[in-house]
Amino acid sequence: MHRQLFVVLRDQIAQGVYPLGSLIPAEDALCAQFDVSRITVRRAVADLEQLGLVEKLPGRGTFVRAAPRAARQQASFGLLASLGKQARETEVTVLKVQTMSAPAMVAQQLQLPEGEAAVHAVRLRSIRGVPMMVTDAWVPHSIGRNVTENALRKQALFEILMAEGVKFGRVIQETTAVAADPVMAGLLKVEMGAPLVRIVRLMHDRRKQPVQYITITFTGERSRILMDLNAEAVNTTGAGQIVHDTDDHLA
Template sequence: MSDRPETTAALDAAPHHVGQIDRHSAVPMYDQLRLLILDSIDKHLLGPGDLLPGEHRLCEQYEISRTVVRQALALLEIEGVVERVKGKGTFVSRPKVAESLVHTLTGLYDEVARRGGHVHSDILRHEREAASADVARMLQINPGDIVVVLDRLRWVDGEPWSLTTTWMPEAVGSHTLDVDMSENSLYAVLAEVDVVATTGTRSAESTIASAEQAQKLQINAGDPLLLLRSVSMDATGKPIEHFVAYHRGDRSRFEFQLEGGRSTARLHITD
């Protein structure tokens, strides 16, 4: 869950440093416990990925029933403050940061950089190959035509985030073959040779991780993934790239903003 050591020290010290349950208060005990946990997070005594004490420990510490503990944790989970992992316990969730990977032509590198994060890519494959029928259809070329394929495991702030395979017509992709794509934005590299995406289509759907994908993304086989498919065109309407990306489902969620007859979809990625 986190690179930080799993700790429950903050709440273990709660009676002396954070607060206690007031049995004479009009505030329900489960909400008091919820507020104590939130206070520990606000004071940075608990951070993203930290393990909370178990239900039994919380019952003993605050002299409350397991029902009260479960109500408090359930509310925090609904609010997105904690996440429960079967067989491991309850952890402080990572904050969610708005991304616009679905409804804009922005790439992951640029979106994360905009909020001050860092993207690194492990280059799994970067070479020429013959286009399959599906790739040819998306790029509006003939099956068997040469394309450049870029296969990457994307890391965000040191954590495996997504598996992305990008295909480009050879005339476009050849500009990337001599570039170190582990630390560069693909769109920025192409922009340097005046290849710019101006229109495109992008779709999102849910799927589950295969054993190979799970191993690379450091999750379990069968865990949820968000599958993005995209094709981008230049100002003339000619496709310049097509990608398929598998994002960790535990790091992504959708938020839809509605206005009259219009709506915009945004992708949120957990830090």
């Protein structure tokens, strides 16, 4: 409950409901508004204070210390350019690089024959020591021979593949919500069961062959997804669509 209240208050601060320097409601008011205990309110406010969003002054109340987010800027980068920017702005920790047989689902996505080797690379990207996202990537061994731990410390994975002659083409992407398991909670420094965003991206080359299957996991508390669609993409699946996994659909 305290985490849910924290998310609500955090989002209200970000949206300017409580401007910089203003007071958020007192404990009694928050207890009544959200029908929660005083302990729940205190834990939620403590989390806000730990992030530097509010400051509690004895006898005066809790004041907002962070200004609302600036208006959303237009996305000015294509996918590859944004990946390069992301690589430059974050520190990478290479957690695993291994050549092995891909799991059946990954092999199917990459159109690999049964038992064929693929390169598996797992990395953690951080900003000033704060974990931002975990990437779990698979590439066919035929184009991933130079994907090593040392290489990934110096270059982004897509740059290594481009040096191998890969020219990227179509990208299929799916976004879902997941709960943090023990491993992901430890890497991203969130609570067990905390809500996370997961992007699964299948990248092809210009010959329409799959060249990378990557899962990106992050917390919505520190990151967000930005899309900028041109007029031509509005009436295509490039604009995205919501797919409902109903019982009938799953059957």
